[in-house]
Amino acid sequence: MADRFEFTHQEKAASLLLYSTLKEKIGPSLLPDDEKKIRGHLADSVKQNLIKRDVFGLNPVLFGFQTAMIVVDEIGLKRDAVLAILLHPSVSNGYVSIDEVREQFGDSVARILxxxxxxxxxxxxNPVIESENFRNLLLSFAEDMRVILIMIADRVNLMRQIRDTENTEAKMRVSEEAAYLYAPLAHKLGLYKLKSELEDLSLKYLEHDAYYMIKDKLNATKQARDAYISRFIEPIQKRLMDAGLRFHMKGRTKSIHSIWQKMKKQKCAFEGIYDLFAIRIILDSPQDKEKMQCWQAYSIVTDMYQPNPKRLRDWLSVPKSNxxxxxxxxxxxxxxxxxxxxxxxxRMDEIAERGVAAHWRYKGIKGESGLDEWLTNIRNILETSDDLQVMDQFKMDLYEDEVFVFTPKGDLFKFPKGATVLDFAYHIHSKIGSSCTGAKINNKIVTLREELHSGDQVEILTSSTQKPKQAWLNIVKTSRAKAKVRLALKETQVKEGQYAKEVIERKFKNRKIEFDESTMARLIKKMGFKEVSDFYRQIADGELDTNEVIDKYVELQSKEKSGAGDQPARSAEEFNFNAANEMSVPNDDVLVIDRNLKGIDYQLARCCQPIYGDDVFGFVTVNGGIKIHRTDCPNAAELRKRFGYRIVKARWxxxxxxxxxxxxxVIGNDDIGIVNNLTSIISxxxxxxxxxISIDSNDGLFRGNLVVMLEDTSRLESLIKRLRTVKGVKQVERI
Structure with missing residues (x-):
């Protein structure tokens, strides 16, 4: 049985004190039965042991009261936010549903939860929190502005409470999130006081030595700094009072975190930071005289001390976007x-210290869709409301044109509304996009046309057989993906063309026909193709029969030869030495076919040129004749696969x-006399x-074909052995 949840005496006393303080602060905004219902709910959850301490051992009820005090005192939220904070642990643990909350406390509280x-x-x-996109996703995903404000207050409270925790690993993780996520969020929303506290506490926990080094040095120089501030402001105070202005002044020391960042940026020691503090003059001025009195104070200060005109920042005439x-x-x-x-x-100081206005375009961050109007609404609420009750009805309307989606590892990417799975795949990598067949969105399999929605977790599915298609250009929405699809289509066409060309050249070789680029180019043009790539694409797609193409090639070549007249002189590399009569010798070797049948007419296949002694088989052709092939013929596998019923046995x-x-x-080094040595062995x-004999020389190597007449395989093997003994010969093989 799990340990029973109990309050310590200190926790009980602190909870009762905070409860009474909260009741006093938000009492006017509470409905008649709110207090009774929330007291009963908290009492029941404790009595039935339905709530538990967190990983730091913190009491969730007391923690909720502390967080509620922050949102009331530091931000200005009221009833709905406080009730949502106090009810959240019970909703997370399943003790009460959001529908039950809606029934008891209303739509607004339920919406926040x-x-x-x-x-x-x-x-x-498991998102990657060190991401601007994740901060933006939170802003667009929360629906209600108060959700983000509560999250920031919750993290400030947590950072305050974990100072002495023994759970170091969780403390480091929480501190990193405070630095990377919550402090920037507070900065965007104008919560500068909470932002500074989050930054200082995260530095304290993550870089303990640096924090205390700066803190000790600030304490050591405090007396001298205070004395300097007094000397600086004393004459200013007198002049301001003489001018009839109502004001108060204070010196503000930079936060420890900002000092540390400046030390790292400037690569200097603490002593090298000169602007450790700023003097703030805060005027008690009627709103219609604010600008005039601020400029009056400015004139008094610059009359007394020399100004640096390059460092003037006028946010009176044109306020920041927040x-x-x-x-x-x-x-x-x-x-x-x-x-x-x-x-x-x-008034300006109050907004600067506790404002909820988003700090968006400051320091180079530019506004995006819907943000300018949102910022204006927030600023109007701040300037016209005594409290922030208007926020209770305020729903965020950000990023209506954008969606944010996760990878399985938690990385987050932003896409325009309407983007599809295919856009996501090409955003990851071009190869992923080109092989995409669909995706798993939140563990549900969808097609590559599926539209993305904010918060989706997308895992791309791929296949090695998938290829980009022309129709994909209508599926993708981003210009980046469209460009990648066009490039992939072009690359695919080039690869298919190269493959088709290799196939047709191999078939030329199998049929012992010499492949000539110029003749092929003339044939392609004669067949009506304007682009060579279109011809090879049709070969690859199977729209053209390669055997028909080869027949047309042979026909064109024979026509050109017959009408060519005198042949042009050929180079020595192409020289053919005919040492014997070209006429075929009558074949009187005995070949037994099929079931010991002799005397049957047959032809030796040109593709593999079988000779006496080779392992052979017969193939019955369409016209009834028999062609003899070597068993290791390049076409043997295809013939057996497609026409096995036409294969007959044969043996010498x-x-x-x-x-x-x-x-x-024959392949070898291109040395003087090597060709003569080869022909000498044969003669x-x-x-x-x-x-x-035909020889081709390139880059110090020669490649040659020798056509030889011989009797059988034993004579062939003997010849190959002798040719391999010639100095410089690297390879001899039968083709």
Whole structure:
């Protein structure tokens, strides 16, 4: 049985004190039965042991009260936000449903809790939080503005409570999230006080030595710094009072985190940071006289101390996009030290310290779809409302034109609305896109046409046989994906063309026909193709029969030869040495076919040139004749696969006086005399006849074909062995 949840005496006392304080602060916004129902709910959840301490051992009820105090005091939220915070642990643990909350406490509280649960689901996908996209997704995913504000307050409270925890690993993770996610969110929303606290506490936990080094040095210089501030502001105070202005002044020391960032950026020690503080003049001014009195104070300060005109920041005339208004000037104070002076009114200071206006375009961050209008609405609420009750009805309307989706590893990508699975695949990598067959979205298999929605977790499915198609250009929405599809289509056409060309050249070789590029080019043009690539694409797609193409090639070649007249002179490399009569010798060797049948007419296949002694088989042709092939013929496998019923057995039985033509390929170093040595070996054997020789030389190597007439395989093997002994010969093989 699980340990029973119990309050310690300190937790009980702190909870009762916070409860009474909260009741006093938000009492006017509570409905008549709210207090009774929430007290009963909390009492039941504790009594029935339905809530548990978190990984840090913190009491969730007390923690909820502490977080609620932050959203009330620091942000200004009221009833709905406080009730949602107190009910959230019970909703997360399944003790109460969102529908039950809606019935008891209303739609607004239920909506906040629904947003908190949706974001909890996002976290379950293990997102990469160090991402601007994840911060933007939270802003667009939360539905209700108060969800984000509660999350920030919750993290501030957690960072305050885990100082002495023993769970170091969880403490580091929470601190990293505070630095990468929650502090920037607070910055965007104008919560500068909470932002600074998150940054300082995360630095304290993550870089303990750096934090305490700066803190100790600040403490050591505090007395001298305070004395300098007093000397600086004393004459200013007198002049401001003489001018009849109502104001108060204070020196503001930079946060430890900002000092540390400046030390790293400038690569200097603590002593090298000179602007450790700023002087703030806060005027108590009527709203219609704010600008005039701020500029009056500016004039007084710059009359007394020399200003640096390059460091003037006028956010009075044109406020920042988040509503921030102030006048900043850097002046040369006593002891020739530069001092920053900030001039603003009480109203401006309140908005700057506790404002909810998003800090979006500051420091280079540009506004995006819907944000300008949203910022204006927020600023109007801040300037016209005494409290933030208007926020209770305010729903965010951001990123209506954008969606944010996850990879299985938690990386987050942004796409325009309407983007598809195929856009996502090409965004990951071109190869992933080109082989995409669909995807798993939230573990459900969908097609590559499926549209993406914010929060989807997308796993791309691929296949090695998939190829990009022309129709894909109508599926993808992003210009990046369209460009990649066009490129992939072009690359595919080139690859298919190369493959088709290799296929047709191989078939030429199998039929012992010399492949000539120029003749093929003339044939392609004669067949009506404007582009060579279109011809080879049709070969690859099977629209053209390669055998028909080869027949047309042979026909065209024979026509050109017959009408060519005198042949042009050929180079020595193409020289064919005909040493014997070209007429075929009658074949008187005995070949037994099928079931011991002799005397049947047959032809030796030109593709493999079988000779006496080779392992052979017969193939019955369409016209009834029989062609004899070697068992290792390049076409043997295809013939057996497609026409196995037309294969007949064959074997050599008796030896006559026949000679056979075979072709040997010889490769070797292009040395002087090597060709003469090869031909000399053949000419010395009276039983061998050299019919032709062709040699091609390139980059110090030669490749040649020798056509030789010989009697059988034993004579062939002997010849190959002798040719391999010639110096410089690297390879001799029968083709």
């Amino acid at each position: 629904h947003g908190l649960e949706r974001i909890a689901d996002l976290y379950a996908k 509503g921030y208004e102030s006048l900043h000037i850097t002046v040369l104070g006593p002891e020739q030290k530069w001092v920053e002076v900030q001039i603003r009114t009480e 039985s008796g030896k006559g006086s026949s000679k056979y033509s075979i072709t040997l390929r 010395k054997d009276e039983r061998l006849t050299l019919r032709s």
